[in-house]
Amino acid sequence: MKEYIRLIKFVMPHVWVLALATLCMIGTSAFSGVSISMIIPLIDNVITGKKMVIPAGVVVPDQVRSVIGFVNSMSPMDILNWMTILVMIFWLFRNLFEYFQTYLMSDVSQRVIRDVKNAIYDKLLSLPMDFYSKNPTGKLMSRITNDAAVIRDCISTGLTDMLYQPIQLVVYIGLVFMVKAYFSISWGLISISMILFPLVIYPVVKIGKRLKSISRQSQESMADITTTLHETISGIRMVKAFSMERRESERFKNQNQQFYRLAMKSVKRVSVVSPITEFAGMFCIAIILWVAGKEIVSGALSAGAFVTFLASILSLMKPIKRLTNVYSINQQALAAASRIFEVLDTKDTVVEKPDAVLMPKFKNSVKLNNVSFGYDDKLVLKDVNLEVRAGEIAAFVGPSGVGKTTLVNLLPRFYDVTKGALTIDGVDIRDYTLKSLRAQISIVTQETILFNETVAYNISYGCDNPDMKDIIRAAEIANAHSFIMKMPQGYETIVGERGFRLSGGEKQRLSIARAVFKNSPILILDEATSQLDTESEVLVQEAIDRMMKGRTVFAIAHRLSTIKHATRIYVLDEGRIVDTGPHDILIQKEGLYKRLYDMQFGAAFIR
DSSP states (O other): OHHHHHHHHTTGGGHHHHHHHHHHHHHHHHHHHHHHHTHHHIIIIIISOOOOOOOTTOOOOHHHHHHHHHHHHSOHHHHHHHHHHHHHHHHHHHHHHHHHHHHHHHHHHHHHHHHHHHHHHHHHHHSOHHHHHHSOHHHHHHIIIIIHHHHHHIIIIIIHHHHHHHHHHHHHHHHHHHHHHHHTOOHHHHHHHHTHHHHHHHHHHHHHHHHHHHHHHHHHHHHHHHHHHHHHHHTHHHHHHTTOHHHHHHHHHHHHHHHHHHHHHHHHHHHHHHHHHHHHHHHHHHHHHHHHHHHHHHTSSOHHHHHHHHHHHHHHHHHHHHHHHHHHHHHHHHHHHHHHHHHHTOOOSSOOOTTOBOOOOOOSEEEEEEEEEEETTEEEEEEEEEEEETTOEEEEEOSTTSSHHHHHHTTTTSSOOSEEEEEETTEEGGGBOHHHHHTTEEEEESSOOOOSSBHHHHHTTTOSSOOHHHHHHHHHHTTOHHHHHTSTTGGGOBOOGGGTTSOHHHHHHHHHHHHHHHTOSEEEEESTTTTOOHHHHHHHHHHHHHHHTTSEEEEEOSSGGGGTTOSEEEEEETTEEEEEEOHHHHTTSSSHHHHHHHHHHHHHHHO
């Protein structure tokens, strides 16, 4: 129930649309009820040729008595003519109200689903990097696509019926009691009719509880399918290179089969609700027909009053049936909602202080004071101390997995230190606003991230109104201008998803151009040339050398030859700095750096 209330809160900003829809529902139900009430004069006055009679002793309002008297004074043909006209008018208005209620409720559901998707997306953008290391991309995508679609059905169908069907129930139950009061329908018939509710509600509730569990499993299964699709499509080159098409096909088919089985379990339970409600209803109606038939034969009950009563009871069947379906729909929606709220309720481990200040332009130094950091219970960095002054080039080397990338990721607060402090110009970076801190840091990574947009957009990413001259200048510094101008539309060429139309060297040079355009005083290079061929590496290294001038650089190096010019090299092993100094000093020591250097260049010499 708590999750459903949270879900309904997304409806509250659009309550005015909901109110209009509810008014239309009332109009639809009212005209439906009036249309059914016209059965009495149709049967009593037109078909049987008798007059409507109010049983003796029944108290009827003067207005109702006057209407009955007026109808009884008319000829059967006049009544038929008027009824034909009125029925057409009533149903015209009923259908108009029904159209607007459907349109408005669909509008509400689309607004809600838009807001839910926006909320999830905004939350995903705000979450720290450790969240993404624990959650596959496909499963996160499933929250916005599949789970949100289930919630849409809950609002468009479930909420509509929760509002509309009770209104119809009130109208038809009111009609039942009106006929009972004015035409002496026995309490026995009323009592039999009310048996319908407990016969229907109990099995539906039992089925609904199981349905919620199955629906959650279905959503998880769909998330697995989305993850597999994302991995396969994004890694299609690797799939083909290793001839793994058959295995990936089998993996997808198994997941698809699992989803199919869960879907059919859900269908089986949803489908059984309708026969249960219909059988219970027809059982009651059969008894009503038998009891009422005896009263009509004996003359104790008007045929028109009975048919109207029966029509009202039959009309109750639809809203009751729809309300039982609502429970099933809501149980499925709650399963999806719980998965969405898991994301929305995720605690942000990198939180900006309420009193955070704007970071002034970097001037002096970056320091790590006894910094430790760990993922969950595993320490990756242990008591790291270092200082990088403005204008220096600090390089970080060491075996894979010793914490090099983790260390530089602490600088823009992708993660927060577990212990110690990271300061810029003597101020803990947690005292700065995230935006002002990250504005002074540019990053070029080993894996180049490009968006399916134009070259100009990718270079000027982060700037709302870029100057084309600045874009071209950045491209020239990055050795990218010449190949950009050879592209079909130059700077307006779409690079494709993840830049698939470009070579590795071209993508990396665009990434460098983006960093140059940002023009931040602090630059992070995370193995920016490790995956390039020799020719591309030369062009990229030239671009990097130009970009580093006048900046404070944190460079992670896979190829040690690229960091010989570093002001200071930090050697990491098992999360600690085990040695430090310039290349010329470190190469003379019999330490880890020399071993790495000899291994790399010895292997290169052998090749």
